Amino acid sequence: MFKKMDIxxxxxxxxxxxxxxxxxxxxxxxxxxxxxxxxxxFFLGILFLFSGISEFKAKRNHMAIASxxxxxxxxxxxxxxxxx
Numbered sequence: 001m002f003k004k005m006d007i008x009x010x011x012x013x014x015x016x017x018x019x020x021x022x023x024x025x026x027x028x029x030x031x032x033x034x035x036x037x038x039x040x041x042f043f044l045g046i047l048f049l050f051s052g053i054s055e056f057k058a059k060r061n062h063m064a065i066a067s068x069x070x071x072x073x074x075x076x077x078x079x080x081x082x083x084x
Contacts, residue, residue: 008054015047038081045074 022040025033052067 006054006057008050008057012047012050012054015043015050018043019047038078041074041078041081045071045078048074 019040022033022036022043026036026040048067048071052064052071055061055067056064
């Protein structure tokens with residue numbers, strides 16, 4: 001299964017799994033896992049970054065540019081969230 005997938009697809013799946021786990025934890029236990037939402041936002045930025053790279057390699061430039069824009073916006077919000 002993993003022989004057909006390139007490294008960016010595998011990293012996208014791993015970061016998507018991290019986003020789901022951390023978001024679920026912060027939703028289920030909001031007092032215990034206060035900062036997991038911020039960490040999940042970081043992994044969401046990574047997810048869109050790797051998704052953009054794999055879209056760019058597949059010659060789907062419009063989707064790659066959209067993924068890069070969303071990734072940079074997510075990192076920007078993550079950095080602003082760290083300062084507050």
